[in-house]
Amino acid sequence: MSAASGKAHDVIVLGAGIVGAATAYFLAKKGFRVLLVEGESPAWGASGRNPGFQWLHTRKAGIQMELGLAGRRLADQLRDELDDFEMRPSGGMIYFVDERQLPLFRAFVAERRAAGLPMELIDGKAAREHCPALSEKVLGASWNPLDAHQNTGKLVDALVTAARKHGAEMRSNCRIEKLAIEAGRCVGVVTAEGETIPAGKVVLAAGAWSPKLLEPLGMSLPISAMRLQVVETEFFGEFIHRTFECHQPNSLAGCAHRRRHRNIQRRETMSRQPIGSRIERAGLERGALVRLLTG
Numbered sequence: 001m002s003a004a005s006g007k008a009h010d011v012i013v014l015g016a017g018i019v020g021a022a023t024a025y026f027l028a029k030k031g032f033r034v035l036l037v038e039g040e041s042p043a044w045g046a047s048g049r050n051p052g053f054q055w056l057h058t059r060k061a062g063i064q065m066e067l068g069l070a071g072r073r074l075a076d077q078l079r080d081e082l083d084d085f086e087m088r089p090s091g092g093m094i095y096f097v098d099e100r101q102l103p104l105f106r107a108f109v110a111e112r113r114a115a116g117l118p119m120e121l122i123d124g125k126a127a128r129e130h131c132p133a134l135s136e137k138v139l140g141a142s143w144n145p146l147d148a149h150q151n152t153g154k155l156v157d158a159l160v161t162a163a164r165k166h167g168a169e170m171r172s173n174c175r176i177e178k179l180a181i182e183a184g185r186c187v188g189v190v191t192a193e194g195e196t197i198p199a200g201k202v203v204l205a206a207g208a209w210s211p212k213l214l215e216p217l218g219m220s221l222p223i224s225a226m227r228l229q230v231v232e233t234e235f236f237g238e239f240i241h242r243t244f245e246c247h248q249p250n251s252l253a254g255c256a257h258r259r260r261h262r263n264i265q266r267r268e269t270m271s272r273q274p275i276g277s278r279i280e281r282a283g284l285e286r287g288a289l290v291r292l293l294t295g
């Protein structure tokens, strides 16, 4: 990829979520001429709607944990490079209220320590020191000081701003209808208005919508949509002191496959305070579920 290609852009990045914005930033920083195109506005998709957990607690040993730890290190680096994105490295815990869970938590903590996390098993008193809102019924918790959270929408905005400072071009409200293909190669994108924008390379970062753009090419991408709803409020004061998550079932199975859970997290001085969430396999269906916290 170089200016010698004769095209105005070395790379078109399609989709300005966290993946697209980060790709645009790092490519522009390396000197590539980047065009970032977004059908709506930056962070319109999943990246602008998540509660921003950097939740290493739930990463399994191996590639998941390696990626999680690398992402966590990168987040620390980005705090120095970008505008503030409200990252709070406040740690995280999963607590339990049933003594039958103790051996499970012991094994869980040992496994995560072996995978590289500085995780500890703490008693109820220590758990309440991290989070005074916890009830006396809480017997203990797994505690990971590396867990953090951020405002992902702000992170996307910060990445876009920094990419533009490095010369990237950003086009919002620019829906891409299809990828432009010539002789079996992707040579650009075609907008909903029918304009073809050429580029040396195209990075497809359209999240849950990526499979739709690949379908006409006979390519199937194993990305499917899940409905994950979050209830949040404006910050309402120093009430919750650490990120934590409560699992009602008498097992830790939910840590890896969290289908039904409640979580609460600290976001002091932050603009948003999530108070609960729920995951369902409802595809791209948009209807909201009102009984989010009680179900």
Ligand SMILES: Cc1cc2nc3c(=O)[nH]c(=O)nc-3n(C[C@H](O)[C@H](O)[C@H](O)COP(=O)(O)OP(=O)(O)OC[C@H]3O[C@@H](n4cnc5c(N)ncnc54)[C@H](O)[C@@H]3O)c2cc1C
Pocket (backbone or CB within 6 Å): 014, 015, 016, 017, 018, 019, 020, 037, 038, 039, 040, 041, 042, 043, 044, 045, 046, 047, 048, 049, 050, 051, 052, 053, 054, 055, 174, 175, 176, 177, 205, 206, 207, 208, 209, 210, 213, 228, 229, 230
């Ligand atoms: C409610 C919720 C909670 C979550 N919680 C967490 C969490 O706590 N921690 C965590 O790590 N992850 C969490 N996730 C997952 C995380 O948000 C996603 O993995 C991540 O944001 C995906 O980023 P992305 O850039 O791939 O996709 P997206 O952020 O969805 O970005 C894709 C972009 O592409 C654009 N686009 C799509 N099609 C086109 C087109 N044809 N033309 C132009 N633009 C197009 C969209 O408008 C969108 O802006 C959560 C997700 C959700 C929905």
